[in-house]
Amino acid sequence: MRNIDAPLTGGQGRPRTDAPVRAPVAPGRMPLVGHAPRMRRDALRFVSGLRHHGPMTKIYIGPRPVHIVNAPEVVRELLTAHARSFDKGGMFDALRIPLGDGLITAAGDRHLCHRRLMQPAFHHDRIARYARVMSERSLARSAAWEPGTTLDLVPEIHRLTLDILLRTLFADPHDPDLHTAVKGWLSVKYHSMRLALSPLHAWAERLPLVPGWRPPDPGPLRRLVAVQRRIIETYRADGRDRGDLLSMLLLTGGPQGSLTDAEVTDELITLFLAGTGTVSASLAWTLYEISRRPEVQRRLHEELDTVLAGRPPGFEDLPALVYTRQVLAETLRLHPPSWLLMRRAAQPVTLGGVRLSPGAEVFFSPYALHRDPQLYENPEHFDPGRWPPDAAAKAPRHTYLPFGAGSRLCIGEDFAWTELTLALAAFTTRRSLTPADTTPVRPLVGTVLRPDRLLLTARPRPN
Numbered sequence: 001m002r003n004i005d006a007p008l009t010g011g012q013g014r015p016r017t018d019a020p021v022r023a024p025v026a027p028g029r030m031p032l033v034g035h036a037p038r039m040r041r042d043a044l045r046f047v048s049g050l051r052h053h054g055p056m057t058k059i060y061i062g063p064r065p066v067h068i069v070n071a072p073e074v075v076r077e078l079l080t081a082h083a084r085s086f087d088k089g090g091m092f093d094a095l096r097i098p099l100g101d102g103l104i105t106a107a108g109d110r111h112l113c114h115r116r117l118m119q120p121a122f123h124h125d126r127i128a129r130y131a132r133v134m135s136e137r138s139l140a141r142s143a144a145w146e147p148g149t150t151l152d153l154v155p156e157i158h159r160l161t162l163d164i165l166l167r168t169l170f171a172d173p174h175d176p177d178l179h180t181a182v183k184g185w186l187s188v189k190y191h192s193m194r195l196a197l198s199p200l201h202a203w204a205e206r207l208p209l210v211p212g213w214r215p216p217d218p219g220p221l222r223r224l225v226a227v228q229r230r231i232i233e234t235y236r237a238d239g240r241d242r243g244d245l246l247s248m249l250l251l252t253g254g255p256q257g258s259l260t261d262a263e264v265t266d267e268l269i270t271l272f273l274a275g276t277g278t279v280s281a282s283l284a285w286t287l288y289e290i291s292r293r294p295e296v297q298r299r300l301h302e303e304l305d306t307v308l309a310g311r312p313p314g315f316e317d318l319p320a321l322v323y324t325r326q327v328l329a330e331t332l333r334l335h336p337p338s339w340l341l342m343r344r345a346a347q348p349v350t351l352g353g354v355r356l357s358p359g360a361e362v363f364f365s366p367y368a369l370h371r372d373p374q375l376y377e378n379p380e381h382f383d384p385g386r387w388p389p390d391a392a393a394k395a396p397r398h399t400y401l402p403f404g405a406g407s408r409l410c411i412g413e414d415f416a417w418t419e420l421t422l423a424l425a426a427f428t429t430r431r432s433l434t435p436a437d438t439t440p441v442r443p444l445v446g447t448v449l450r451p452d453r454l455l456l457t458a459r460p461r462p463n
């Protein structure tokens, strides 16, 4: 891997000077629409190609300029040294309508305060409790997959991750109103998010009669909020710790106060959003990669046989499942679900030598960084061997960012590693996986990067 502390150079290898410069505009800008058609045609290739134009490039989404950071040293400035000069940006302002103002959208002091109050719900001891649910549910779902049969794993895994999240958030996930409310909300969530995240959302609000651009029905969100409020009231009434995540959100507090019921509701909705699509995409990509690599499966099986010896996987097994974690780490490098992250300058700031005014939008892509040949040798190649146990500590910082970094690092990172490891163990211990057809699996580029489909056949393991 490259030494990222070396002096930063421009696209043509010029050393960076101290005087603020302008970022070069990426080639291919078209009148009115800017680079939007190129983004639309193949966003992953377009964003990855920007590294050839320097550590920072400017693109236009329609008339809107956006700075793209292409170098890890500038990402480091953005996420750590200058983090306080940025908030999440216009798209996150719009997301407050379908999501409320939870940790993902919160800014400034509100973010800091909520982050501190939510941290205990993600402590090691707490995750050890959630791990039981993760293992049990993954085993139950994988057991239903008969040997010799073929399944599209994309919806299957999505159901699993939602099930796990519901059961870790709420000790009693069987509340029928909760199920109906979550289902209803999920059905409008995609539409709400698509609208909120579209560069044209401001127009959509003004043109509510255009089909497909109508604001989503607010009813499902209202119903989900109402059910959650009722559950919160029950919890508050007896003050018991039920071992779930919601209990922890209600029980934590300190000198800075505690979360109100309305804030807890927003955080629960944020967790539904942040903790399902990302995990299911990662698990689906992992099964995709291993189903094409018998040698990787053989090594996985060997490790699982040695460590588990036929037992169900549990939290205490995680440290010994070294190769399993390497496989997951390599999948998260090649297929980071959060492929594009964004910020907005909240005050004048110089980033990577480029002067930004308040309101300037800045994007960076973990996907592009993870596939940069200057940072990873043979970056398109899937190689779990890149991640020996101490590799993460030695890797130059900000070259591997599946969970982001700095004050907005994913709060669910340990939760996600635990769930992914236990689910991968559950799905592979007793079977071999092979692709069921030769149709290429394509990446679907949305807020999360996921496979469009994943038809796999389960076979009994070779002896």
Ligand code: HEM
Pocket (backbone or CB within 6 Å): 103, 104, 115, 270, 271, 274, 275, 276, 278, 279, 282, 336, 337, 338, 341, 342, 401, 402, 403, 404, 405, 407, 408, 409, 410, 411, 412, 413, 415, 416
């Ligand atoms: C493989 C799974 C996951 C991936 C790849 C992932 C990725 C990320 C990334 C990249 C960020 C930072 C976004 C930014 O800097 O703009 C983030 C933030 C966040 N994630 Fe995750 N995430 C995963 C799983 C989870 C889970 C399981 C939960 C909760 C149960 C969760 C909850 C959150 C929350 C609440 C934030 C906002 C943190 C803040 O702004 O302080 N994530 N995630």
